[in-house]
Amino acid sequence: MEYSVRIGGEAGQGIQTISSILGKVLVRTGFHVFTHQDYMSRIRGGHNFTQIRFADRPIACSRRQVDILIALDQQTVDVHRGDLAPDGLVIHDSETIGRKYDRPEFIDVPARRLAMETAGKRLMENTVAAGAASGMLRLELAPLEKLLSQTFAGKGQEAVDGNIAAARAGYDFVLNNCPRCAFTPATSEPPARRMLIDGNSAVGMGALLSGCRFYAAYPMTPSTGVLNFMAGQSRRHSLVVEQAEDEISAINMAIGASYAGVRSMTGTAGGGFALMVEGLSLAGMTETPVVIFVGQRPAPATGLPTRTEQGDLLYVLNAAHGEFPRVVMAPGSPEQAFYLTGKAFELAEKYQVPAVILSDTYLADAGWTLDGLDAARIEYRDHRLRADALERLERYQRHAFTESGVSPLAEPGASRHLVVTDSDEHDEDGHIIEDAATRIKMVDKRLRKKLPLIRAEMEPPRLYGEERPEIVLAGWGSNYGVLKEAVDELRERHSIAMLHWSEIWPLPATDRYDYLAVLRRARRTICIENNAGSQFARLLRSETGFQFSNRVNRFDGRPFLLEDMLQEVGKIIG
Amino acid sequence: MEYSVRIGGEAGQGIQTISSILGKVLVRTGFHVFTHQDYMSRIRGGHNFTQIRFADRPIACSRRQVDILIALDQQTVDVHRGDLAPDGLVIHDSETIGRKYDRPEFIDVPARRLAMETAGKRLMENTVAAGAASGMLRLELAPLEKLLSQTFAGKGQEAVDGNIAAARAGYDFVLNNCPRCAFTPATSEPPARRMLIDGNSAVGMGALLSGCRFYAAYPMTPSTGVLNFMAGQSRRHSLVVEQAEDEISAINMAIGASYAGVRSMTGTAGGGFALMVEGLSLAGMTETPVVIFVGQRPAPATGLPTRTEQGDLLYVLNAAHGEFPRVVMAPGSPEQAFYLTGKAFELAEKYQVPAVILSDTYLADAGWTLDGLDAARIEYRDHRLRADALERLERYQRHAFTESGVSPLAEPGASRHLVVTDSDEHDEDGHIIEDAATRIKMVDKRLRKKLPLIRAEMEPPRLYGEERPEIVLAGWGSNYGVLKEAVDELRERHSIAMLHWSEIWPLPATDRYDYLAVLRRARRTICIENNAGSQFARLLRSETGFQFSNRVNRFDGRPFLLEDMLQEVGKIIG
Amino acid sequence: MAETVDFEGQQPAWCPGCGNFNILKSFKAAMAELGLQPHELVVVSGIGQASKLPHYTMCNTFNGLHGRTLPVATAIRLVNHDMPVIAVAGDGDCYGEGGNHFLHAMRRNVNVKLFVHDNQIYGLTKGQASPTSGRGMVTTAQPAGVLLEPLNPVALAVAMDAAFVARGYAGDRLFLQELMAKAMRFRGFALLDILHPCITFNRLNTYRWYQERVYRISDSHDPSDREAAFRLALEFGDRIPTGVIYRNERPTLEELVPVIAGKDPLVHQPFSRAEAETELKRFY
Amino acid sequence: MAETVDFEGQQPAWCPGCGNFNILKSFKAAMAELGLQPHELVVVSGIGQASKLPHYTMCNTFNGLHGRTLPVATAIRLVNHDMPVIAVAGDGDCYGEGGNHFLHAMRRNVNVKLFVHDNQIYGLTKGQASPTSGRGMVTTAQPAGVLLEPLNPVALAVAMDAAFVARGYAGDRLFLQELMAKAMRFRGFALLDILHPCITFNRLNTYRWYQERVYRISDSHDPSDREAAFRLALEFGDRIPTGVIYRNERPTLEELVPVIAGKDPLVHQPFSRAEAETELKRFY
Numbered sequence A, B: 001m002e003y004s005v006r007i008g009g010e011a012g013q014g015i016q017t018i019s020s021i022l023g024k025v026l027v028r029t030g031f032h033v034f035t036h037q038d039y040m041s042r043i044r045g046g047h048n049f050t051q052i053r054f055a056d057r058p059i060a061c062s063r064r065q066v067d068i069l070i071a072l073d074q075q076t077v078d079v080h081r082g083d084l085a086p087d088g089l090v091i092h093d094s095e096t097i098g099r100k101y102d103r104p105e106f107i108d109v110p111a112r113r114l115a116m117e118t119a120g121k122r123l124m125e126n127t128v129a130a131g132a133a134s135g136m137l138r139l140e141l142a143p144l145e146k147l148l149s150q151t152f153a154g155k156g157q158e159a160v161d162g163n164i165a166a167a168r169a170g171y172d173f174v175l176n177n178c179p180r181c182a183f184t185p186a187t188s189e190p191p192a193r194r195m196l197i198d199g200n201s202a203v204g205m206g207a208l209l210s211g212c213r214f215y216a217a218y219p220m221t222p223s224t225g226v227l228n229f230m231a232g233q234s235r236r237h238s239l240v241v242e243q244a245e246d247e248i249s250a251i252n253m254a255i256g257a258s259y260a261g262v263r264s265m266t267g268t269a270g271g272g273f274a275l276m277v278e279g280l281s282l283a284g285m286t287e288t289p290v291v292i293f294v295g296q297r298p299a300p301a302t303g304l305p306t307r308t309e310q311g312d313l314l315y316v317l318n319a320a321h322g323e324f325p326r327v328v329m330a331p332g333s334p335e336q337a338f339y340l341t342g343k344a345f346e347l348a349e350k351y352q353v354p355a356v357i358l359s360d361t362y363l364a365d366a367g368w369t370l371d372g373l374d375a376a377r378i379e380y381r382d383h384r385l386r387a388d389a390l391e392r393l394e395r396y397q398r399h400a401f402t403e404s405g406v407s408p409l410a411e412p413g414a415s416r417h418l419v420v421t422d423s424d425e426h427d428e429d430g431h432i433i434e435d436a437a438t439r440i441k442m443v444d445k446r447l448r449k450k451l452p453l454i455r456a457e458m459e460p461p462r463l464y465g466e467e468r469p470e471i472v473l474a475g476w477g478s479n480y481g482v483l484k485e486a487v488d489e490l491r492e493r494h495s496i497a498m499l500h501w502s503e504i505w506p507l508p509a510t511d512r513y514d515y516l517a518v519l520r521r522a523r524r525t526i527c528i529e530n531n532a533g534s535q536f537a538r539l540l541r542s543e544t545g546f547q548f549s550n551r552v553n554r555f556d557g558r559p560f561l562l563e564d565m566l567q568e569v570g571k572i573i574g
Numbered sequence C, D: 001m002a003e004t005v006d007f008e009g010q011q012p013a014w015c016p017g018c019g020n021f022n023i024l025k026s027f028k029a030a031m032a033e034l035g036l037q038p039h040e041l042v043v044v045s046g047i048g049q050a051s052k053l054p055h056y057t058m059c060n061t062f063n064g065l066h067g068r069t070l071p072v073a074t075a076i077r078l079v080n081h082d083m084p085v086i087a088v089a090g091d092g093d094c095y096g097e098g099g100n101h102f103l104h105a106m107r108r109n110v111n112v113k114l115f116v117h118d119n120q121i122y123g124l125t126k127g128q129a130s131p132t133s134g135r136g137m138v139t140t141a142q143p144a145g146v147l148l149e150p151l152n153p154v155a156l157a158v159a160m161d162a163a164f165v166a167r168g169y170a171g172d173r174l175f176l177q178e179l180m181a182k183a184m185r186f187r188g189f190a191l192l193d194i195l196h197p198c199i200t201f202n203r204l205n206t207y208r209w210y211q212e213r214v215y216r217i218s219d220s221h222d223p224s225d226r227e228a229a230f231r232l233a234l235e236f237g238d239r240i241p242t243g244v245i246y247r248n249e250r251p252t253l254e255e256l257v258p259v260i261a262g263k264d265p266l267v268h269q270p271f272s273r274a275e276a277e278t279e280l281k282r283f284y
């Protein structure tokens, strides 16, 4: 059992209100929900939509086919009508969109009138629409009412009552006027308690639970959600959030904060990361732990600012002058985003390197249903030398040579020992040097010793599907969900599996799991990426020599929907 | 026949004066000269040196072994004595360095006293030293005197006379007091007229002859020489040079100038390039031709600011968000720097892409002897639409779709047609769009259509040595000279050749010259790079699958001298 | 001669009621008033709501990166000093991301006109504080309110000895048009900071808020008096002066750079390879 | 208690006779005078001759990137507001590459002390014009002389309403020490622009040039009077005032950010995973 609801309209019409109410109600009703957003770069007007797919089993992507289309304007009808399922329906308010449809699949819900009648507020037409959709789906009213009470509690009883009345009006209207509305999804009884969380919030939660105490950023889509999340947290937890004057400042602040002794982070998109490249190199040279969230969007330059792409992989891997190790994590879901953010903080501090969390707009905004997130699975170990432990040392050298290449990281000011570091090449004390011998030892320490140690901590890609597949769908980052569902669909007819990398760099070794063997054994290996340049395929070839037999690329700013993916793969495997 | 003269001392002691006089005199005397510099990042004090190697045949690198050491201070003696040839000599002024050496190889030239006696100026002790070295080498005095007249003409007759007298005093002193000074290099008779030119000047000359009209930069070693060169030219040619407030501004200025209708350029080092990454992406999206000079130096961060490295290859190749074509040239000598700068300008404008000239400190400062540079070999074609040709068009669209992907590039203001471009994804007119279809066509146009056309223009690597070698020494950029001489040395005993890439990206195809076949045929393929990460080797594997059998890396901030190279290669090939 | 209609461009994507519409109207009217044709001027903009302006009119356009309008505009003008060059930016664009370029553009005094649509907020990214946001303004990124001192661009420009410093207000359309025309006619770098309400995200600085405060500077003010200008510039609270605050005519950079001063624009100067080739001599 | 000798660091690599030596002396003496121990302060610097200072004394040191001292210093102070934080930079460092951070650091008013070694030239890169270089100064990169208006950091700081604005001179060592101590004792962001000759590259602004012009501001000047401060700040020619030019005490950012205002420094606040975990609730 599964259905998809799509809500379309102009920016500012309240798509977000309807979809967040509906999404949450569906989760609370016991469904697995997946939501995804398609927004233009404007505040009012244009054409946006949100899709809510739900089912009685875990789901991980969006479909093209729509069962219920909620059209807040005429354009939505025009653009999305073609995606309607054979028995799909369109909810619209003929008064608002200014046109009557004389066809059975069009359900005319007078949302504006009902909103005025019940709550006296035009604005509540969105709540009416949410109610109407709930009615079509024959959902219980109680979870919807409870959610509205919680959501509007802060705005007073009148707002709560008004919204509940509006929702009921929409619900009842559909029940009374739409005999065709016969969607009757089965729900689990009693509903399991589950979360609905998006990629950005998951990163924020991961950071919070990793002990991140300082976040500096300059707003940029799709990373602004992380900034907003952290700013919201800063009121309740001991976390300083600073909006910087630019991204250069943001990363230097994060590095300064880390030097001073706390875990710190910054976040941006590819274009803002361009301005952080200099700071990345500084973190590399001074061996200062720092976590950088990078939300990819279609580029070059400003590109398609509110859309999605995976075009920054090689850039993030190779950015910055000079050679130093970095960690790059590319989570495929909010769940992975949460745990990998934790791991990024842990590795950054343990090895004193910068760590990048490479996300994209699709993952940033996509809502996934989870049974829960296990905070305890995020390691939190303070790797810094502080107070007594530090004071007790006879001598302290910030960049002391050690077996592992990792030098003790001390909190400045916490003891009589000086903490000295430098962007110039330096000696163990942190002072400028120019001699060749020290330089060689420092490169060995920073790069050659640490890199293999970090590599050993990286998890190999995840195999999903056949254990010895003939066909491998390979991917990384946010394509996780759609690849997984594609495998589910194709498994009956094919020996197929997904190989998905979410821990990208240092590229995981093959000793624990020989993923190269899996690839080499397969008849067809298809690398699927949201970019034009097959960047991951080039990376894998450069590091392992392996070359995929086929490549699928999408670079129009949109994510792969399940049907698209099946079609593209179908072209190759027949 | 060949000799090496090394001049060492503190910063500010005048090493530069002595070496530039001596180098030029040797060239004018008919020798082939190679000079290279080793400087600290300080203005006074510390330890610097310059090496002048000369021979009766073309030479292309420095040697470790020194025949004449001119020690301006004690430290020079201590540091370089070990490199002295069996019959090598040390010129020093025991009064200046404060110590007398009672050994036959030490020639005590009272430079300071002679300077005071002849010219009344202590400062001229450097001219005395230059004279002394000329004496030891039994050079004619005339070229030296002529050079001094030319050099000091601007400072008046007194300065000319003083310098000539000082040089003569040094010259005579050695003739009279040093019976052991028996270097008698054979010169060509009459001397051929040759140039002595360094990498930075060659880039500047290439830019000037390519019609570069605008240069914006922020000072940064080792690129400052190009800025200074261009600034000097701006007085005589129609060229605007602007020192920007930062590198971000510099590249945006260069892009603005190019948009306005002239060829433009900027220059920096790896750290400054970090700040240009954002602008690089802008040039990619707006299809604005721009040439960027990047002088590599040891990093990360500030690193070793006055030293050399090849650590920025993958960074320059992958820098910037999004996917777009770029040209990367890595000249191996001033001659290549000159012609490849010309080619960078040509390709940048023809295909409307950014082009990078990737140099390094070693090449920037190294002086090579050339028979000449052929200005006519630098193509100059104005690819822009201007005045009448533009006015005659019925319609103009800056980003019009064409067969080749290249749209007409018009000068704004030159006609009634508007020239509109945008960092957002745009339509043919240059206006913002968000639809998938246009996006796809634009990516195809910018990236997929142009890239193969540019690739077809790239020259394959140069083979030097055996045509079907068993051993290949592979390299790129500034290692050209030392690899070439290493092959010369090793050819007698081995089937060996150099394969040198100076046109790096798009990686040249193999259709005109199948360099992969050469590599695959060889028994040993050794990739030699001035970095720790074997970046070129990784690039070649990523693009062709070929893996070198051996790698040699140097990353201590110093260039490979011939002996070092032979030793490293010797360890591998025996 | 062009009329306002010749400057009609694409349909704006701004929120209905946004102050940007009035600025756009003034812009088109001012260009027509000055007798310019669309192809005779270049508009350089950054990224933000403000920076979309060139698409909504007709002109040569370089719509570049967030914060980077001024370096691009500066170079265009140095290459072609016959062409009027206007830089359009938002307050975040120009005073936040692009703050350094702003400082140094004033020092350069290239004849570029800088129109900053100052809505005291980041509009396009949905309402974070900008450098000019008032203290205490609460946003999603500043839940405890803005804690930083707002930047006063006009006072800053006077301190930097910018050649022409003015403030306009989108609610006073005709005066704004007049100020735009004045800035265009001025020989040198001109800053015109234009206050305008962002009706969607800025709940503090509304039409009403501005209406109660904004006034036109009286004729008695002498814009060449730097101290008086500074005093006036500091006024930003219960009363907000609009008009020309400071003026200090001095040679522009184009008039000082030897290769172009008093000569043809660089883009129209001939390139002589032969002359360039002579430079090779010095290496022999 | 520490003495000046406790602040002896590595051997400076500056040119003998450089003005930086006096600044270093004043620095060490001021720190000793304030009763600080080397480990009790952090010095953040950029890249340039000036920025090598922390290596030549004893202190916790973050010698970062050219131009990026202030963001690093700001964050250090926000994380540990018990620790004195000094940012040392050159004029190119701070007003050129780092100009934007300079602007916004003044707005932030974090209690960081900014000491700018202002030699009106780029020293370490061998003598190009800096933002404060005088008009007409000829260098290899500016063969036609500097054509841009020099930036007046002190006037700029007054316009930005910086909390503490002073100018010192390396040739007046004791007064410089006094100004450093004053800046350190001040509660808030403090700019101390320190004039000093670069004897190798700056042939214009020599010891003698400064000596003839620099004077100490008389006691009658009221640094809390912003207009008077601006007037004084504009004086930079035949006479150059040194001393405290402007002072405007107001709460620092550390005193306004809720999580740290009046609380333990962030770095010493405990981290409670349990508390953080409660935030997961809202996603159910």
Ligand SMILES: Cc1ncc(C[n+]2csc(CCOP(=O)(O)OP(=O)(O)O)c2C)c(N)n1
Pocket (backbone or CB within 6 Å): A218, A219, A220, A221, A247, A271, A272, A275, A302, C047, C048, C049, C050, C051, C066, C089, C090, C091, C092, C093, C094, C097, C117, C119, C121, C122, C123, C124, C125, C130
């Ligand atoms: C380097 C970079 N950082 C961040 C952004 C995201 N961004 C786009 S517009 C904008 C701010 C818009 O505010 P403002 O400049 O005041 O213009 P407005 O929309 O208010 O007119 C930001 C931060 C970007 N495009 N580039």
Ligand SMILES: Cc1ncc(C[n+]2csc(CCOP(=O)(O)OP(=O)(O)O)c2C)c(N)n1
Pocket (backbone or CB within 6 Å): B218, B219, B220, B221, B247, B271, B272, B275, B302, D047, D048, D049, D050, D051, D066, D089, D090, D091, D092, D093, D094, D097, D117, D119, D121, D122, D123, D124, D125, D130
């Ligand atoms: C991003 C970047 N650009 C350029 C440089 C090169 N650089 C080093 S120091 C310096 C300027 C030095 O001038 P200033 O800041 O005034 O310091 P001073 O040496 O005069 O004390 C420059 C341009 C750099 N290190 N980093």
Ligand code: SF4
Pocket (backbone or CB within 6 Å): A043, A044, C013, C014, C015, C017, C018, C019, C020, C049, C119, C123, C124, C197, C198, C199, C200, C201
């Ligand atoms: S968000 Fe604000 S500035 Fe942007 S268009 Fe809407 S009202 Fe105008």
Ligand code: SF4
Pocket (backbone or CB within 6 Å): B043, B044, D013, D014, D015, D017, D018, D019, D020, D049, D119, D123, D124, D197, D198, D199, D200, D201
């Ligand atoms: S170059 Fe100038 S500033 Fe640098 S140390 Fe020498 S005198 Fe001082």
Ligand SMILES: [Mg+2]
Pocket (backbone or CB within 6 Å): C048, C090, C091, C092, C117, C118, C119, C120, C121, C122, C123, C130
């Ligand atoms: Mg704004």
Ligand SMILES: [Mg+2]
Pocket (backbone or CB within 6 Å): D048, D090, D091, D092, D117, D118, D119, D120, D121, D122, D123, D130
């Ligand atoms: Mg300086």
